[in-house]
Amino acid sequence: MLMNIDVALLPKGVNEVDLSDTVCIVLDIFRATTSIVTCLANGCSAMIPVLSTEDASRVASQVSPVLFAGERQSIKIDGYDFGNSPWEFSEDKVKGQQIVMTTTNGTIAIKATEGAYRTLIGSFLNATAVCRQGKGYGKDILIVCAGTDGLFSLEDALCAGLLVQLLAQEGDSLLTDSARGALLMYNEAKDKLIETGASSRNGQRLYDLNKMDDVEYCFQTDLLDNVPEYVEGKIILNKLGK
């Protein structure tokens, strides 16, 4: 069967398309989806992505007990349990917990796929696992890059290129121009991923904040093998993903 592989370089317009027969893989490498994959690997039972602190408070009033994650200008929100750095979501802090996560770009991208057959959460960390799982449904694939404030983000496109490579390496597939473009970017950058990622706008911001360990962590390919899935407002572990 021929599988179509497409990449949305930004989430804008994704929700205008019929995705009922499409598996979406959402990427927000710096750092929402990287943190989500890490957090679920460490035993968190569910993460709830929201746009704002107001939404977080509202959700928390319906779900209890719950912890809070989120930051503004890369600083943990006052009173919250976590910022957005993947290092914070350690097993001793997240195991068995539900966590409301405030993230603008990641939440917009995830919610843009709400009509999809499945929405899986991807990253460099779980690249092979999420592709294996995504392919398993026998549907077309749309990789959705979160971008940043409506602008193209290099780190998301690089990860999209890796996923295109993994998805297309066996079986018949048809790549759109944006899938081909992402693949070219990844192939050119793959031997200098961290350096290239650090040169991106978000990478430079993390570097300036002395968070190069975040940048390096976000580019660790296949460190983990879990596949988070977004189902009815919550991100949980896709049991088939293991």
Next chain:
Amino acid sequence: MLMNIDVALLPKGVNEVDLSDTVCIVLDIFRATTSIVTCLANGCSAMIPVLSTEDASRVASQVSPVLFAGERQSIKIDGYDFGNSPWEFSEDKVKGQQIVMTTTNGTIAIKATEGAYRTLIGSFLNATAVCRQGKGYGKDILIVCAGTDGLFSLEDALCAGLLVQLLAQEGDSLLTDSARGALLMYNEAKDKLIETGASSRNGQRLYDLNKMDDVEYCFQTDLLDNVPEYVEGKIILNKLGK
């Protein structure tokens, strides 16, 4: 002086930004801007880009004498003098003529830059010339890819990457993520440009129509050295570009 270099992978949103201090370079490789550069090199005095055959007729009633160029589904419009293939715009047919050109994607991209300091017409053919001219103004540069029907086009992004490389190779410049992404694509593809271009959606369409000579021509880097400029509705030769 630090020069900012940005790439709009699609024209959408370009006209919402203040471009009064920015030089725009518009690319629609298959085939509008490639044909424009060729046509002006062969002595055409002005090309007038329009969206529709209705607009073409309206413009023609104000400008006389005038020839018509345009096609639908890659077939020359009935009664028109030219289609969209660059080969058609030979010196014996275009010298001293004004030509109204019907092209949807190219026209949208060009008109999106109407508030810009300058709008130059780029292609692989005049890559070095358009970059030299663009840099000469000492302004920031925005490369605008026309795309196709609102979708990312690989051939436009590849040319954008070449222009980023040429623009950034001397002097201090700051690249946005999309400029970095285009540069990565170009660097990965540069030794197999025609093959990569032929794999794109538009490239495959031209291949299917037995127009591989168009594909090959559109990737001839630096074959020409003229720099067309869009001024008050018309594309004319920028005299400084020579």
